[in-house]
Amino acid sequence: MSVKLNTRQVGDVSVIDVSGRITLGEGSSTLRDALRELAGKGQKKILLNLGEVSYIDSSGIGELVSGFTSVTNSGGQLKLLNLTKRVKDLLQITKLYTVFDVHESEASAVRSFA
Amino acid sequence: MPPRMPGMAGQKPAPRAAAARPGSRGVLDFAERCNLFWPFDLAAVLAGLRMPDNSGPVPRTVKQSLDSTLDSVDSAEELAVGMARSAGFDEDDLVKIGMAVRESMVNAVVHGNRYNANKKVRLSVATGAERFTVRIADEGEGFAFEHLPDPLSPENIMRTSGRGIFLIRSFMDEFQIRRLDPAGTEVTLVKYMVSK
Secondary structure, three states, X not given: OOEEEEEEEEOOEEEEEEEEEEOOOHHHHHHHHHHHHHHHOOOOEEEEEEEEEEEEOHHHHXXXXXXXXHHHHOOOEEEXXXXXXXXXXXXXXXXXXXXXXXXXXXXXXXXXXX | OOOOOOOOOOOOEOOHHXXXXXXXXXXXXXXXXXXOEOOOOHHHHHHHOEXXXXXXEOOEEEEXXXXXXXXXXXXXXXXXXXXXXXXXXXXXXXXXXXXXHHHHXXXXXXXXXXXXXXXXXXXXXXXXXXXXXXXXXXXXXXXXXXXXXXXXXXXXXXXXXXXXXXXXXXXXXXXXXXXXXXXXXXXXXXXXXXXX
């Protein structure tokens, strides 16, 4: 199974519900394209819901970093929601956990956007 | 108690007719002696065999020559995790082994062989009494693995790549990398077996 994305709006926050595997190939490129599409539409507040992500490899982590950098450089914010233990462990091992603003509640995540 | 595959109740013994295929007669004789029911997954049966003193799985090695594709990455990961599961590793270790194999295969396919259809990736997965060993070799030009940038350093933390080998080292008990002669790179990943 590759990755599946569902994008929805909660106020002015774009929430991308991600499920499946974010790995090199279709998985990582699909996420990259979704983030680029939102950026192209001028979306500045993006919340990645990773609660259904079963697997992520170093390429997937790279896409998270790339997305974060692009959105931030454009004056926007990209935050993470509902990290699974696997994803959280990976971000901690790679010292990226403190780079991202991570939330466990969608409501609090949405409120946290400036 | 003879090995029996789940859901195989009521199945008939392996048909003798299939013994006509070269090399298959011995397997079917074995199946009948063990009262195995047809169809059965021979690989799964072998994977479940234990040493007579139950000290661990019967040592076995699987070797494959794989195409330089992302499909090969998936199949290598699946094979390694399957053998590791049969060897008794828990879910946490299975995740680590799977990720380490995946990262190593991606390096071989993408960076080593560069998706070249004329170049193969050699995979070896071996379960032993004390070690679970995976070897992955590509036919690429090699790289300066002695001078890899530290992905945790402040200047590299926001890079979009360069974390693969770091993750492999984090997940496995041993990791070795060497140049092959005349060309290519081989990595060896080792996870210590779980003692029961």
